[in-house]
Amino acid sequence: xxxxxxxxxxxxxxxxxxxxxxxxxLLLLDVDGVLTDATLLYSDGSGESKSFHTKDxxxxxxxxxxxxxxxxxxxxxxxxxxxxxxELKMDYIHQGAIDKNNAFREIRKQSGLKPFEIAYMGDDWxxxxxxxxxxxxxxxADAEPEVLEAVHFITKRDGGHGAVRDCCNxxxxxxxxxxKLLQKYKTR
Numbered sequence: 001x002x003x004x005x006x007x008x009x010x011x012x013x014x015x016x017x018x019x020x021x022x023x024x025x026l027l028l029l030d031v032d033g034v035l036t037d038a039t040l041l042y043s044d045g046s047g048e049s050k051s052f053h054t055k056d057x058x059x060x061x062x063x064x065x066x067x068x069x070x071x072x073x074x075x076x077x078x079x080x081x082x083x084x085x086x087e088l089k090m091d092y093i094h095q096g097a098i099d100k101n102n103a104f105r106e107i108r109k110q111s112g113l114k115p116f117e118i119a120y121m122g123d124d125w126x127x128x129x130x131x132x133x134x135x136x137x138x139x140x141a142d143a144e145p146e147v148l149e150a151v152h153f154i155t156k157r158d159g160g161h162g163a164v165r166d167c168c169n170x171x172x173x174x175x176x177x178x179x180k181l182l183q184k185y186k187t188r
Contacts, residue, residue: 059168
């Protein structure tokens, strides 16, 4: 289903996503295909490399400044992901979560948040179980078609190329925090 888009101020799809975003207190992310472009690079040894976009990292920092918690739920396990999550001061880190729903339930229990107060961003079928129950479901532009059909908001950028920043900007805009934070950085 193609979604018609108008200007940012008149696009009904965006306006509905902004209304949902106002309630969000926690953004959870998949990793491969969301924080990365889904490419896995293996070295001759046991090492693994991933590429992360700095704009995504800065967007997550802005969320923290605005009082919005962040976390990851990913089926894979990687030291590189752990390092990046710690660098970004993420509140929840669940790796090796083959059953993402169990990790989600655990986070809800720890945080005390209701599903409508949580956003999740995913790109593939493994993410559908969470995307279908959160208050704001988000996908990068290059997500699988079935995922794109299930979400409330599709970013303009692809996973690993600023898509998370698009999501962060939406959350900040919904609280009128985006322009305030921008002004803060202009006057530092």
